[in-house]
Amino acid sequence: MQSCDVLIVGGGPAGSTCAWQLRQSGLDILLIDRCSFPRHKTCAGWITPEVVNALKLDLDDYASERTLQRITGFRTGVIGGPQTETRYGEPVSFGIRRCEFDDYLLRRSGVRCLLGEPVRSIQREHGQWVVNGALTARLLVGAGGTACPVARQVLPRLTNHSLLVTAQEVEFEVSPEELNRGSIEGETPELFFCDDLAGYGWCFRKGLFLNIGLGRVDSRDVTRQMTEFCGLLIDSGKVCARIPERRHGHSYYLQSNTSRPVVDDGVLLVGDAAGLAYPQSGEGIRPAIESGLLAAEVIRSCAPNGTFGQADLKAYADLIAERFADSRSGSHSLLGDILPQKWRQYGAARLVSNHWFARHMILDQWFLHRC
Ligand SMILES: Cc1cc2nc3c(=O)[nH]c(=O)nc-3n(C[C@H](O)[C@H](O)[C@H](O)COP(=O)(O)OP(=O)(O)OC[C@H]3O[C@@H](n4cnc5c(N)ncnc54)[C@H](O)[C@@H]3O)c2cc1C
Known part of the structure; x- marks a missing residue:
């Protein structure tokens, strides 16, 4: 023993x-x-500066042999809808x-x-x-x-009342030429909300790697939605590389x-x-x-x-x-729980692509905890 x-x-x-x-x-x-x-x-x-501080991470030492992507802004919108861009002018998160x-x-x-x-x-x-x-x-x-x-x-x-997120993700290396042909920027990751606001997709560039995923607070159709989301990233020219078919799935509370x-x-x-x-x-x-x-x-x-x-x-x-x-x-999961059902579909695209709402509610309050 x-x-x-x-x-x-x-x-x-x-x-x-x-x-x-x-x-x-x-x-x-x-x-x-x-x-x-x-x-x-x-x-x-994606990690926030509070993680770096709590771990007393020396970012230069970390980045000397590993991928570290400074994030200074975000693009947000609904999947297939208009987007808005929020820039902070300083690192507000990091991609690892x-x-x-x-x-x-x-x-x-x-x-x-x-x-x-x-x-x-x-x-x-x-x-x-x-x-x-x-x-x-x-x-x-x-x-x-x-x-x-x-x-x-x-x-x-x-x-059963506990909130379970079901998500799929794929991370893969892309050539510099393919990255340049696409429009995803390392410093400005993109977040795409589902139209019922019960989840969102993301596309992050970290050095030569792309990370694409989608998570929902119900497990409804995550595979189908992830497939459609990847198709949309290709069709819109945001990603100009083959996205591997094999995705990793995981759930957490x-x-x-x-x-x-x-x-x-x-x-x-x-x-x-x-x-x-x-x-x-x-x-x-x-x-x-x-x-x-x-x-x-x-x-x-x-x-x-x-x-x-x-x-x-x-x-x-x-x-x-x-x-x-x-x-x-105040535990509402994403925006889905705080908006009445009928507003969600009609109001979602407008809300998440509204510059004030995206910056002050989605990013500052819910994603970055800046207030
Ligand atoms: C698709 C997706 C995207 C996400 N993106 C983000 C993000 O960008 N930023 C963020 O902050 N969070 C994100 N999360 C959440 C984040 O990944 C988790 O909250 C975080 O990893 C929790 O850390 P942990 O140490 O508790 O557990 P884990 O990181 O899951 O580590 C658990 C460890 O336990 C080990 N283990 C499990 N079972 C056994 C066993 N029987 N015996 C021995 N060992 C075992 C596993 O091998 C693993 O190494 C994401 C989650 C998913 C699914």
């Missing part, structure tokens, strides 16, 4: 950030992930490739890792966790994303008032495992990182002799509730 104080299940941004913050805590930390790194992660790969970003964060954490090893079984024996019959831990951190085995096996299921409990005896959940992505935009990396940091703060305060009982870990649940109170209480 291998043993540790804290077993972190999942090496995405939530798990690696928690590990990084615990690296000098004096606790014996082990991180386990079913994948070997670097690994693919279905994602647009998740295969590189997640690998960088995990390596930087410096903790002991068991990679390529899925968690299959979790048992509680004599106040300790026994994982896969081979690892023992005093505390389990569930950082395994939507399908986190810790969340599934140890804490209650999410209810957004914050809502019915989100699952995040702590129990000897266990806590971070990131997507806790369902923390922002309901208005689907941004999940920032909540993953912030929850990883908060979890580490509480774990440190319980160490070294703490039992990690539910009462000790309640401080983490309180911090999460406090941190995300605003986005939970």
Whole structure:
């Protein structure tokens, strides 16, 4: 049997950030992930400046060997409709490739890792966790994303009322000539809302890579809508390259008032495992990182002799509730929930291509949290 104080299940941004913050805590930390790194992660790969600050990222060091796209504006509209452009004149976000970003964060954490090893079984024996019959831990951190085995096996299921986003994405390399023939600019990614406002498509250029995707808060017709969306990008001349047929699909939970409990005896959940992505935009990396940091703060305060009982870990649940109170209480998913049905179809194109609304509501408020 291998043993540790804290077993972190999942090496995405939530798990690696928690590990990084615990690296000098004096606790014996082990991180386990079913994948070997670097690994693919279905994602647009857009991060806000708050992520850079929270991680204390040195952008020059990061960009020296990896793709980092500065984003200074956005084009927004409905799919197939008119667009408006918002420029900020300074970086308001960054484009990264998740295969590189997640690998960088995990390596930087410096903790002991068991990679390529899925968690299959979790048992509680004599106040300790026994994982896969081979690892023992005093505390389990569930950082395994939507399908986190810790969340599934140890804490209650999410209810049907929880907000689930279903999304498809494709990221591929394009030649400089093809990029120049198309009209997608690296500094100005494009967002295309569905006409019922229950989701949106995106087209991001990051260096020599294009990332195209579409997500909806219902799973209705995502494949068909993604296919039509890709067709439209080609027909309009925005993308002048072959878009690979093979797309990656993934679902994840957004914050809502019915989100699952995040702590129990000897266990806590971070990131997507806790369902923390922002309901208005689907941004999940920032909540993953912030929850990883908060979890580490509480774990440190319980160490070294703490039992990690539910009462000790309640401080983490309180911090999460406090941190995300605003986005939970007003949790409308994209624009779909705040507009009456009949307005959605008739008003959508006008609203999202209206310059004031796009800048002050969609971008500043919901996507960039600038106010
Ligand atoms: C199409 C799409 C686009 C998105 N775009 C953005 C975006 O641009 N910006 C943004 O902020 N958010 C975006 N998100 C959301 C974002 O990807 C997630 O919120 C974020 O990855 C959550 O991080 P995490 O560490 O909680 O989980 P994950 O990144 O999912 O990491 C979980 C880890 O757990 C491991 N794991 C799972 N099961 C097991 C097991 N049984 N045993 C061991 N290990 C296991 C996995 O291999 C994985 O490495 C997007 C999501 C999708 C689907």
